[in-house]
Amino acid sequence: MNNIIEIKNLHFSYKDESGNSSAEVLKGIDLNIKEGEFVAVLGHNGSGKSTLAKHINAILIPTEGKITVNGIDTADESKIFELRQCAGMVFQNPDNQIVSSVVEEDVAFALENLGVPYKEMRKRVDNALKAVNMYEYRLHSPSQLSGGQKQRIAIAGIIAMQPKCIILDEPTAMLDPQGRKEVMSTIKRMNREQGITIVLITHYMNEAAQCDRVVVMDKGNIVLDNTPKGVFSHVQELKDIGLDVPQVTELAWELKKAGYDIPDDIITEEECVMAIQKLFKQK
C-alpha cells in the first residue's frame, strides 16, 4: 500500500504578532500513514496532537520539514483546494462547523464551493447523507439535531467531497456516550466500506483501542507508534504522560505486577474474561 500522508522532520512553533516564535509545539515528527489505514493519534491536551492534525490540512504550514498528502506538498498554495478535497477535516465543536440552516445544504457546501454541477452535486449529497444514516433528516435545521447527529452531518459534508482521507480532531470530546458511539461507528464504516484513510485525534483510550494503529504523542514528539495492543501494554509509560489505559488492560497489568501469569496485551472485555477464567482454572 502507498503512503497517503508522509511527514518528514516536522517542526512547528506559533508566531505572535511581532513575529517572535514561541516554544516549539512539534519537535521533529516523522510519520507515514498508508492508504486505507485507521490511525488514532492519542495524547493529552497540549501534546501537539491537534497542531499535527492542522498541518495535514494546511491550516498550519511547517516552520521546518515537509508534509505531503497524496503527493501534494501542503506548503504549495496553488494546490490547496486539491489538497483539502483529498484530505477533509472534522472539528471538535459540532456547532461551529455547520454553515447552513438546512442539513442538505450544509452537506453540499464544499461541492458548491468547488463548482460541482447540480446533477452530480445532488447525487453526491444524497449518497453522503445516506452513508452517515442521516438522509431522512436532510431538510431539518441543524439546531434540531443532537450533537452526535451534527457531527455526522459534518462528516457527510466531508464525504461528499469524495476524499481519500479524513482527519477528525477530537470529534467526540463534546458528545454524550450515545453520540460518541454514533460517530465512532460512522467513522469505522467509512474506513471499512469506502476504504477512506482515517486519522482520529483523541484522548479517549477506548476509541483508540478500536483503531488499527495508535500513535501516542507527548510534548511535541511521537513516543509510541504501534497496534493498540502494542501501545496499551506500556501501561506505566502511558500513565506517566497523563493518559489512561482501558480498565481491562489496567487490571491485567495490576495482576501481572502482583505476580500472576496473565497476558499484558489485553484490550477487550472478552480477552479479559477469558484470561481471568484461565487464571482460576490453573488453580
Add this chain to the structure above:
Amino acid sequence: MLKDITIGQFFPGNSIIHRLDPRFKIVITLIYIMMLFTGSGVSSLAVGAAFTVISVFLSKIPFKMFAKSIKPLLPFLLVTAVINLFLVDSGELYFKWKFIKITEGGVNISVFMVIRIILLITGSSLLTYTTSPITLTDATERLLSPLKKLKFPVHELAMMMSIALRFIPTLIEETDKIISAQKARGAEIDTGSFTTRAKNMVAVLVPLFISSFRRADELATAMECRCYNGGEGRTRLRQLKSSPKDYTALAITIIFYITALITAHLLKS
C-alpha cells in the same frame, strides 16, 4: 423573552403562497408596497386591502399570527395617528380648543395612515411567514446578482445573512445558558434595580461576545477547509425554478396595482 419575537418567523406549510418562487414573492411584495402608497385616497387602500385579505386567506396562516406581529407596533401606530390628527389642517373643522384643531383632512389622513401601516406589516409578514429565511436570503442574492457587475458584494452579504440565520438559535440557547449560570452565581438579571441589572448584563454580554468570536474563528477555519473561496464559480444545491403559477401571480398583482392606479386617478378627477 427572546423566543416571543414573531417578526421574521417562518411557518412551514404547503399553501399556494408557500410554493411560489421566492424571487417572485419578493417582487410581488415590492409591487404591493407601491400599491399601498399610490395616491392618498380610499380606493387604492381598498384595492390593497382586498389583495391582502385574499393572500392571507390563500396562505392558510391563522389570522391571529398577523395580529401578533402588529401588536408590538401599536404604540407607534398610535403616535402616528395622533400626530397626523393634530398637525394636518385641511377641510372641514370638527373641533377646536385653543391651539388644538381637528379637521376632516387630519382624521382622513390618520385613519389612512394606520390602515396603510397595518396592511404593510401584514403583507411583509406574509412574505416572511411563508418563506424560510434562508430561501429569502437566497432569492435576494439572486435578484441582486446584476449588482455584482458594479462590484457590490452581493454574495458576501447573502453569506453573512445566512450564517447569521444559522447561528440565531445557537446564540439564543447560549444566552439562556449564560444567564442561568450567572443567576446561579447570584447575579440579579431579571430582578433588582435598573443599575444592578445593567451592571449584571455585562456578565452576560462579555461571555457571549467571547464565545461568538471563538465560534466565528472556528467557523472560518471550517469553511476554508471545505474550500470556501468567495462567490466566484460557485454552484448551488438549491435550485429556484419559476413556473406558470409564479407568472400568473405576478400578473394578478400587476392587475391589482393598475386597478389601484386607475381608481385613484378617476376619483381625483
Add this chain to the structure above:
Amino acid sequence: MAVLETQELTYTYSEGSPFEKTAVDHVNLRIEEGEIVGVMGHTGSGKSTLIQHFNGLLKPTSGKVLLDGKDIWENKEKIRDVRFKVGLVFQYPEYQIFEETVYKDIAFGCKNMGLDDAEIKRRVFETAHDIGIREELLQRSPFELSGGQKRRVAIAGVMAMNPEILILDEPTAGLDPAGRDKIINHIKNYHNKTKNTVLIVSHSMEDVAGFADKILVMNKSKLFCYDDTKKVFGRSEEISEIGLDVPQITKVFTQLKKQGLDFGKEVYTVGYAKDLLIKNLRERSI
C-alpha cells in the same frame, strides 16, 4: 437529616403548546446531608432540568422542593438566597467567566451575597488555593489561562460561596484524563474539608463510581433509581439497557458471573477488582 427533598416534583416545558413536554415527572427524593451523589441519565432524561430546580432556577409546574425542610418557593422574594445555599456549576463553566482578573471572577458570587471585602478576600484565596490556582494567577486575566485552569476558576467561583449543596453538571466534560483526575480530586478534597453535600452529574458511571456514596439515575423524565452506589451497580445490566455507560470492569464481572465465576460482590473500580481477584485466587490455592 435530609438537606434536600423533592415531593412529587413535576416540570412541564411549554405547557399548553404543541411542544409540551414533561421533563421531570413526579420525582420524590431525599438527599442526606454530607453525601456525594452521582446524578446520571442520558441526554434528554431530565437530569439537567431536575438539578435546575434544586437552586430555584426553574419553578416546578407542580410539587415541591424542600431545602432544610422548607419549601424554597414559599417566599418568592427570597429565591436568590436559595442560590447561595445551593451552588450550581453548569457544564463548560469556563464560558461564564467575564471579569478582568481571576480574583474578581472568583469573587463575583461572594460579592452578590453581600459579604464584606475582607471575607471575600479570605474566601477567594482559600478556594483558589484548594483548587490549585496559584496566587500569582489571581491578578491575571482569566482569558490567558489554559482550558483546565479556566474551568477550575469557574468552579472556584461557586465553591467560594460555600453553599450547603454543591452541584456540578459534568465538571470533567471535554477534559483529558489528567485534567479530569485533577478536577475530581479537587472536588473530593473540597468534600472532605467542608463536609458539604455534593452532587455530580455525569454520563459515565466510570467517572462517579470511585467516590459517590449514592447514585441517582434519571430515565425518560422519571426517577429510575436512587440508592447506594453498590446497589445501583448491582443493576448494571438494566442501566446499560437505558443507554448509560457501565464501567468496562463491571461488564467483565457480569460476564464472569454468567459463566459461573461469581464472587458475590459488585465490582466497579479496577483497584477493588484487583483485590477481590487476588483474595479469591489465594483462597483457592490453599
